[in-house]
Amino acid sequence: MNKKTLVIGASEKRNRYSNLAIHKLLKNNHEVLAIGTKNAEVNGIQISTELYHYKNIDTVTLYVGLKHQKEYYDYIISLKPKRVIFNPGTENSKFYKLLKENKIHFEVACTLTLLATNQY
Template sequence: MKKATLVLGASLKEDRYSNIVIHRLKEKNQNVFAFGMQEGTIAGVPVDVQLKKYSNIDTVTLYLNPMRQEALYGYIIDLQPRRVIFNPGTENDVFAKLLQEKGIECEVACTLVLLATQQY
């Protein structure tokens, strides 16, 4: 099965970066899952409002501020992604240290820029 990206903090609002990144990932034929506060669909991707045990998650890209991330530390670590991307405004040194201790790569970067520059 193809590895996937999980967008945490997905917004149904079309002007939000989390929404735009889902569109861009789908344009690049990436397998995408999304979790947000409001149920709906973005670019054909259902936005889950309940945390699920996804499998084959390669990348978790965060669109949640550090305070909201705290409740998800264990959940994200249990997914065993290869990497977690801290998008602008989501930087979290405490969580990054925990992830690195578990062998999970951390990147402080903009997923949209990574996609646009072929670095994703």
């Protein structure tokens, strides 16, 4: 099943996990949107610095550390995704609480592992 996924913290640098996630999501036939700190392109996917109000987002996968997540709280909640994945290093109990209050499911997991084990 194709899950429209927004990668937040996307990077054009090949050694970054967000970059690997974009490649793996595409390989697994998921629609990918990406937001990062600079405009770039990864495997045909435009990384935008703009916080567009995308529709029908299934999953937001975070690659932004705790220190920089607060600026995305309202944005992510406004998208009403079915779930938010907190990849290693992005854990945030305050954000978990906000997501629960807004009835948005979240997982503390690794997107790459979920994809590799067919649990995405």
